[in-house]
Structures are given as C-alpha cells and as structure tokens.
Amino acid sequence: MRKQLSARKLFCYPYRVIRAVFFDFYSVWTPDVFSEHLEEARRLGPAYSDELESIVAEYFSGKITAADVAEAFRVKLNRPDIDTNEFTINESDISPAVGDFMRSLHGHFLKLGVLANLGAQEYNLLVNFNNHNPLFEVITGPLQMGLSVPLLTQEVFAKALQAIGEPPRSCLVVSGHPEYLSFAEELGIAALPFEGMPKLRQTLDQILKSEIPGA
Numbered sequence: 001m002r003k004q005l006s007a008r009k010l011f012c013y014p015y016r017v018i019r020a021v022f023f024d025f026y027s028v029w030t031p032d033v034f035s036e037h038l039e040e041a042r043r044l045g046p047a048y049s050d051e052l053e054s055i056v057a058e059y060f061s062g063k064i065t066a067a068d069v070a071e072a073f074r075v076k077l078n079r080p081d082i083d084t085n086e087f088t089i090n091e092s093d094i095s096p097a098v099g100d101f102m103r104s105l106h107g108h109f110l111k112l113g114v115l116a117n118l119g120a121q122e123y124n125l126l127v128n129f130n131n132h133n134p135l136f137e138v139i140t141g142p143l144q145m146g147l148s149v150p151l152l153t154q155e156v157f158a159k160a161l162q163a164i165g166e167p168p169r170s171c172l173v174v175s176g177h178p179e180y181l182s183f184a185e186e187l188g189i190a191a192l193p194f195e196g197m198p199k200l201r202q203t204l205d206q207i208l209k210s211e212i213p214g215a
Contacts, residue, residue, distance in 0.1 A: 061143060113163070119143070172191070
C-alpha cells in the first residue's frame with residue numbers, strides 16, 4: 001500500500017511541479033552491501049542485530065572503516081568467511097543504465113542530488129563518478145553536513161533542500177527503503193519507491209509528462 005500511495009500522491013496534485021530529484025544511494029546505485037548480513041543478524045535476535053546496526057551507524061558517521069565493519073560481523077555472526085571485500089564498493093559496481101538514466105533527466109531541466117547515508121567510500125565513489133560524468137548538483141548526507149544526527153531528520157533534509165535550492169513541494173525523492181519514503185512524505189516531499197531502473201524510468205517519465213499541458 002505504501003508504494004502505491006506514494007505514486008498516487010504525485011498524480012493527485014497537478015499543481016506540483018518537480019524541479020529536483022534526490023536519490024538514495026543503496027538500492028538505486030548499487031546493491032546494499034550491508035542488508036544481507038543485517039537481516040541474518042535480525043533473524044538471530046536483538047542481541048545480535050542491535051549491536052551490528054550500531055556498528056553500521058558508526059560506519060556511516062565516519063567513525064570506523066569497512067574493514068572494521070567486516071571484523072564486527074565476522075566475530076558477532078561467527079562467520080569467518082566474511083571479509084572486507086563484501087563491504088567494499090567500486091565504480092564498476094554501478095550499472096551503466098543508471099548513469100544513462102540520470103543524464104536523460106537533465107533533458108527535463110531537473111536538478112539532481114543524492115541524499116543518503118554516505119560513508120567515506122560511498123561519497124568518494126559518487127564524487128569521482130560525478131567528476132567524470134557531471135550529473136549532480138548536490139551529493140550529501142549527515143556525515144558530509146558535519147551533523148551527528150540520523151539521515152531521517154528534519155535538519156538533514158532541510159539542509160539538502162537548501163543546497164539544491166528548491167522547496168519541499170518542488171522535490172521528489174527516490175529510495176528502495178519505505179522508511180525513507182515515509183519520512184519524506186511527512187515533510188511534504190513527493191516520494192517514489194525504487195523498484196528497478198525500468199520501472200523508475202517509466203513512472204518518472206509519466207510524472208514529468210503529466211506536468212506538460214496536452215502531453
């Protein structure tokens with residue numbers, strides 16, 4: 001219901017004109033390198049999941065490295081097979097279709113941004129990618145803002161909106177995480193669930209065409 005509601009909201013308000021789109025990082029750009037092991041920890045119970053979720057939070061706050069995360073998961077889950085490579089991402093992990101799609105959005109005169117939990121490697125990957133393939137006006141998250149607060153807080157979103165220069169009603173967020181979408185909607189920002197690149201391309205194209213009289 002959440003995913004259907006998010007899409008319907010965009011079409012129920014014809015006065016809403018999208019000027020900027022913020023993308024989450026994991027799920028949109030690369031598969032989530034933490035989710036599989038976090039899900040395993042949740043199946044084992046709070047004693048495992050709470051500690052490891054805190055470890056991942058410390059990673060995104062810049063306090064520890066991907067190697068530290070791997071060590072914590074290896075010990076806590078008793079999984080000697082887990083190594084740092086499982087939590088390492090590279091530009092080669094980004095599908096060319098993602099970059100092509102982002103470039104196509106510039107034809108609609110949209111500002112693009114990434115608003116997400118970005119550790120050092122995620123941020124550096126995007127900045128390097130953007131240097132070679134200029135796509136984004138804004139790449140940011142709590143760590144990059146110098147804030148010791150979670151991603152899903154009004155302060156973080158307000159700073160991102162200020163950076164991209166658009167009010168909530170002119171922005172759209174895309175994420176594969178329901179809690180991200182729900183929080184954005186509470187702030188008056190349109191939200192679109194990421195269900196794969198083909199579906200995103202089709203749905204966003206429909207939204208943008210609906211803003212053009214007679215389209």
